[in-house]
Amino acid sequence: MxxxxxxxxxxxxxxxxxxxxxxxxxxxxxxxxxxxxxxxxxxxxxxxxxxxxxxxxxxxxxxxxxxxxxxxxxxxxxxxxxxxxxxxxxxVVDHSSYNWQDKNWKGIPLEQYIIYELHIGTFSEEGTFEGVQKKLPELKDLGITAIEIMPIAQFPGSRNWGYDGVYPFAAQNSYGGPEALKSLVDACHQQGIAVILDVVYNHMGPEGNYLFDYGPYFTKKYSTPWGQALNFDDAHSDHVRNFFLQNALMWLRDYHIDALRLDAVHAILDTGAKHFLKELQEHVEQLGEQTGQEYILIAESDLNDVKLLNPMEQGGFGLAAQWMDDYHHAAHTLITGEREGYYEDYGEPEHLLKALQHSFIYNGIYSEHRKKTLGTDATANPAKQFVVCIQNHDQVGNRMLGERLTKLVSFEKLKVAAGLYLLSPFTPMLFMGEEYGEENPFLYFVSHTDENLVEAVRKGRKAEFSAFAWKGEAPDPQSEETFRQSKLQHSYKQNEQQQKLREFYKKLINLRKTSPTLAKASKEYLKASFDSDHKVLHLIHYGQKPFIYCLFNLNDQAQETSLEKEIGDSWEVLLNSADTTWGGTGTGNNSFDQQNGSITLQPESLVILQSKS
The missing domain is CATH 2.60.40.10 (Immunoglobulins)
Structure with a gap:
């Protein structure tokens, strides 16, 4: 090191x-x-x-x-x-003055992470760390075991997704600053909830970025979508690397953060002898040895490269996990039918089946959208290393109108979509408000003070949408109204249908935790097949008894499908999303014919069976 x-x-x-x-x-x-x-x-x-x-x-x-x-x-x-x-x-900040109450907290293993991604400014009415803290009992009740906080490094103004941060070590003042962040982390740990912090080491925001005045923090060797690249491998790069290594260690050590989500690591451009990410992993492991804690690094990357995850002795960087866009795109296209932009590479049931069996869909094959061969084979990598979702800040917020899935598909399909990833073998992540069908959008917003910069942001956003067939006018990112529209309503307590959806999510999460085979889900003990005649996905987890059999009807008509015989033939219905309990219309009569091994699925529904023996 x-x-x-x-x-x-x-x-x-x-x-x-x-x-x-x-x-x-x-x-x-x-x-x-x-x-x-x-x-x-x-x-x-x-x-x-x-x-x-x-x-x-x-x-x-x-x-x-x-x-x-x-x-x-x-x-x-x-x-x-x-x-x-x-x-x-x-x-000047004193990190020794905070009286931590989490002495007994030792963290939780990655395979137990059920992640809830949230944005501090829009998650609560207050838009602060304290506002999130007040709602922790609701997240605990839902079954969440980890929250992932979008970037909170100091940015200009009070409204921002967080990716325009210019002081990586400073907790955003309008959110409550350092002490309030510590209080939130402390409270999470007392509720048994781990904390993941989203950090940005691939670029700096434009306003308030004074690093150029201090030294060669940037290099002209490369360019990025955000301008000159940070200097990870050019002259003087040791000290730029030190800057970000110290940052990561500070969050873990001084704020008791459990895990870091590393934004867009494919834009950390480093051809040096030891990649920055590998060096970061080494330092994080060393800190863990000193504190007796296990810290987790989760990468966001669009390269589908197992080098990020593979052990160092195999030439990898040793990171714990990475986001898997392939899974989101495969599920999203099947659920919505959208095929524009980067979605053109997806949309067939075979894509989802491949993801379930091999993780990466693009694993050394040609991508029509990128016009090049992409990816490596991740079959041997354990499922827990891949974080999957059906919605997140990017996939919602980078739509022109910021529509959540609630606005794109039926209520019944929302339940099917939830099951597609919560019942997968991978590490699941919810996006705030998804669990009850929040109807407000999540839009892109900023509060820059430089008018030229504001105008450049407006133009840039419009250009991003050119590959999609979205109709309408992009909301103004600088407008305070755009920010206000993006706040969660937390309306499920007054809305019976939303309450039922939340209870459905709660049931799936609890099942994932308590079912022996789902709690230790793996790709090795998973059988996935697609009945293309009826548009029904069959998913069987058979690692430990009782086995779990999931059937997803993606058709808008009721369908009868035959059960797979190889795994077992004695099943009982554990859950049916079409039940009125979950806001459905009812299951109909004699939907499950045990003797003939067939089942009738209601339109756009999910049925979960459990083996009897």
Whole structure:
């Protein structure tokens, strides 16, 4: 592992605050304390262009800038708090003062993760960390075991998805800042819920990004959709890597975060001897040895490359898991019939069957959409390494009108869609509000202060939609109304149909936890087939008894289908989505003929059978 060193403002009670910043091209650097009293402290230059100095009286709450000479005054790139915006002074934070109550928390293994992705600003009425904390009992009741928080690194203004963050170490001030985030994590652990934080190491946001003033954080070797690439392998890259390694370790160590979701790792461009992700995994494992915790890294990648997941001794990076877009796309196209844009590569039942058996659909075959061969074979990788969903922030929010599945398919199909991934062998992830059929959209929103930038964002969004046959006008990302429309209504308590859908989700999640074969689901003990005459998917989990047999009728008419005989022939109905209990119209009479091994499925329904012996 490369040498790492602390950066930023590090406060300790016995000696004060040590300020450290990497600015290799500066001739002199001062820390400028601006509150509670104004004064300047020259920093000493050390090896590789680090500057450091001690301010014994700089207590938590002290506001400061760095003076880089020639009247260039900038916030700290490793600031842990920006209480007044991305352009104003940084604030000293004391991580030792929080009184953690999660001493008995040891985390949960990846195979027990049932993830709930949420956006802090739109999940609760308050739009804060505290607002999420108040709703944890509802998530616990649903059966959620992990929340995944969309990025909270300080961004401009108060409204943003989070991918425009410019201070990776600072918890967004409008969400409540560092202490409120710790309180949320602490409360999660007391409810038995793990916390995944979405972090962005592939680009920086445009407004408030002052890294160019400090040094070669970016390289001209590559370009990305967001401009110059971060410098992970060019001259001086050791120290850029250190910046992000320190960031990851801070979230895990100081905020007790359990797992990091690494955004778009295919855009972390690194041809060095040791890829940044591999080095990150090594450091995270080392921290785990020191703390006695197991930390999990989950990648988002569109390359379908098992190198991310394979053990280091096999030449891989050793990450725990990755998002699997293939599964979402295969399920979405079957459920909705959409085939535009990147969905053109999907839409046949065989795609879903292949995903269930081999994980990656594009595993070394030609992609018509990309016009190139894509992917590697993931058959040997355990199912738990793949995070699957039917909705997430990207797949909903990157639609022009931000429609959730609720607006695209019938109520009955929502239940079928839920089963397609909650009953798969993979690690499931819900998107906030999905469990009760939230009707508000999840739109793309920002609150930049630069008008030219706002206009560029508007144009960029319109260009993104050109490959799809969506009708209508894209909402203005800068408008506060766009943000307000995206807030969850949590309306299920007043809406009987939504309440029934939520109970259905709760039932599926509980079944996944309590059924011996679903709790240890695997691709090896899974039989998947498709009755193309009747558009019925058969899914049998037979790892441990009692076996679970899932039947998905994707047809809008009732269908009779024959059960597979090889696994067993004695079954009982465990759940039928068409029951009135779940908001259905009823199951009809004699739908299950045990003797003949046939079953009649109501239109757009899911039936789960359990073996009797």
């Amino acid at each position: 490369g040498v790492t060193r602390s950066i930023g403002a590090e406060f300790t009670r016995d000696k004060g605050t040590v300020f450290t910043v990497w600015a290799p091209e500066a001739e002199q650097v001062e820390v400028v304390l601006v509150h509670p009293e104004k004064r300047k402290i020259p920093l000493q230059r050390e090896a590789f262009g680090y500057w450091t100095g001690l301010a014994e009286d700089a207590a938590p709450g002290t506001r400061y800038f760095y003076n880089l000479g020639k009247d260039l005054q900038r916030p700290d790139p490793a600031s842990q708090s920006q209480p007044d915006s991305v352009h104003e002074a940084s604030e």
